[in-house]
Amino acid sequence: NIQACIFDLDGVIVDTAVYHYKAWKRLANGMGFDFTEQQNEQLKGVSRMASLDLILGWGNITNKTDDEKEQLATQKNEWYTDMINTMTPAEILPGAREFVLSCRDAGLKTAIGSASKNTPTILTRLELLPLFDAVIDGNSVSKPKPDPEVFTKGAEALQVAAANCVVFEDAIAGIEAAIAGGMKAVGIGSPDTLKQANLVVSGLDKMTLEMLEEL
Ligand code: G6P
Numbered sequence: 599n600i601q602a603c604i605f606d607l608d609g610v611i612v613d614t615a616v617y618h619y620k621a622w623k624r625l626a627n628g629m630g631f632d633f634t635e636q637q638n639e640q641l642k643g644v645s646r647m648a649s650l651d652l653i654l655g656w657g658n659i660t661n662k663t664d665d666e667k668e669q670l671a672t673q674k675n676e677w678y679t680d681m682i683n684t685m686t687p688a689e690i691l692p693g694a695r696e697f698v699l700s701c702r703d704a705g706l707k708t709a710i711g712s713a714s715k716n717t718p719t720i721l722t723r724l725e726l727l728p729l730f731d732a733v734i735d736g737n738s739v740s741k742p743k744p745d746p747e748v749f750t751k752g753a754e755a756l757q758v759a760a761a762n763c764v765v766f767e768d769a770i771a772g773i774e775a776a777i778a779g780g781m782k783a784v785g786i787g788s789p790d791t792l793k794q795a796n797l798v799v800s801g802l803d804k805m806t807l808e809m810l811e812e813l
């Protein structure tokens with residue numbers, strides 16, 4: 599029986615993937631190469647520095663020092679935050695706000711479990727902070743998904759046992775993290791990609807409380 603819902607942010611509550619993509623693309627282009635939207639899929643749920651490493655690999659760039667990598671990641675984040683600083687609640691994905699509210703009305707606890715260090719900014723811009731009992735993000739975890747740390751900390755903050763938690767995730771690494779943490783996983787996206795999930799829906803607009811009971 600589900601007592602808590604833990605939501606990934608990017609790709610589940612809001613579509614920030616397009617902003618991440620634009621900022622990383624600009625960075626790559628500045629170094630003289632490009633990458634595809636399909637390669638961009640591999641960046642979903644992946645931390646900032648791990649994303650940079652993947653992108654540098656795609657560009658066959660092997661000579662960057664740690665300091666230079668730090669500067670590149672900072673530059674990307676400046677471009678990214680320029681874009682998210684003008685986001686509005688209109689950019690909340692269809693049905694997301696409604697589903698979180700229906701969970702709360704039913705007495706379920708709600709939390710965010712995201713790899714993003716920009717989570718507080720995004721939740722504030724979207725006026726969603728009051729909808730979550732706990733927010734665990736890239737500022738409070740040391741081990742990235744697929745390690746379950748972000749969701750385990752979420753369950754602890756909500757004081758709900760892992761087995762009674764369900765995680766909503768659009769990234770393969772996030773589904774793996776939920777399963778590894780002993781939680782149920784609902785995939786947001788395509789069943790072909792999110793094979794390990796207990797259930798896959800195209801978006802939270804397709805999700806109902808009744809479906810939680812069948813997990
Ligand atoms: C989420 C996104 C990733 C992003 C990561 C870190 O998991 O899906 O694309 O790289 O967060 O985000 P940040 O805002 O800390 O750079």
Ligand code: MG
Pocket residue numbers: 606607608609610642643767768769772
């Ligand atoms: Mg995501």
